[in-house]
Amino acid sequence: MRIDKYLKVSRLIKRRTLANEACEQGKVKINGKVVKPGAEVKVGDVVEIQLGNNSIVVEVVSVKEHVSKEDSKEMYKIK
DSSP states (O other), X not given: OBHHHHHHHTTSSSOHHHHHXXXXXXXXXXXXXXXXXXXXXXXXXXXXXXXXXXXXXXXXXXXXXXXXXXXXXGGEEEO
């Protein structure tokens, strides 16, 4: 799954356009490497997101196309 879509589906970022912009600005890393919006994310990857002064580091636990709001938190584990 594309990283911009994963960020939206997992609700780490509210909208896909915002996720896309964050990737374009170099604020998203997968396994320590800055990635573009089309980069593939898979189970076991470590995703780091820089939003303002906050930095969120999560490990990808599952990759699903559609999830409910409650289940979205089960797609990642905060590190």
